Amino acid sequence: MSLNDLFTEIILDHYQHPHNHGLISSPSHFSRGFNESCGDDIQISLLVEKDIIVDVKFSGAGCSISQASASIMTDIVRGKSVDQIKTLAGKFYDMVKGNEANPDEDLGDAVALQGVAKFPVRVKCATLAWHTLEEALKQQK
Numbered sequence: 001m002s003l004n005d006l007f008t009e010i011i012l013d014h015y016q017h018p019h020n021h022g023l024i025s026s027p028s029h030f031s032r033g034f035n036e037s038c039g040d041d042i043q044i045s046l047l048v049e050k051d052i053i054v055d056v057k058f059s060g061a062g063c064s065i066s067q068a069s070a071s072i073m074t075d076i077v078r079g080k081s082v083d084q085i086k087t088l089a090g091k092f093y094d095m096v097k098g099n100e101a102n103p104d105e106d107l108g109d110a111v112a113l114q115g116v117a118k119f120p121v122r123v124k125c126a127t128l129a130w131h132t133l134e135e136a137l138k139q140q141k
Contacts, residue, residue: 010072010112015064020074022057029139032060033132035124040066044132051081056133063125065116070129072109082137089130096126 027045034041040062047055056078058070073092077085092110094100098117103110116126 007112007115010109011064011068014068014071014109018058018067018071020057020071020078021059023059024055024057029136031132031136031139033128033135035062035066035128037121037124038063040125040128042066042070042129042132044070044129044136046133046136048082048137051083053077053080053082053085058129062128065113065122065125066128069110069113069126072113073129073133076106076108076110077133085133085137089134092130093127096123 023043024045024047026047028048029046030044032041032043040060042058042060042062045057045059046053056074058074060067060070076088080088088106091100091103092107095103095107095111095114096116103114113126116122
């Protein structure tokens with residue numbers, strides 16, 4: 001199995017069997033993101049305690065890239081501090097824009113989305129959940 005095949009398999013698995021799908025009933029933070037280019041729609045709900053994400057869920061509809069990215073992101077950010085998330089988001093953006101040849105191991109399964117850099121129109125799909133997460137962290141319910 002090639003590396004590209006493995007990455008495709010990871011993306012499809014997260015798309016078909018998303019992790020942390022749904023919404024938190026009483027979130028401390030919430031945001032909704034929409035990609036006007038293609039119609040992807042993501043809602044992120046968070047439970048933040050003492051600057052740490054203790055729970056995170058996403059809901060919405062969209063392409064396999066946006067949904068897989070949201071699923072992967074929720075796995076990565078759970079248990080992390082807000083400052084750690086800002087750093088990880090920056091690394092993720094660099095990776096999917098093709099600015100990082102060797103992605104950080106802290107990105108976990110998100111490295112499967114590295115190939116998105118070859119398709120600039122898909123970068124918005126991959127980054128939607130991350131931008132929505134950052135907006136949620138700016139807002140408190």
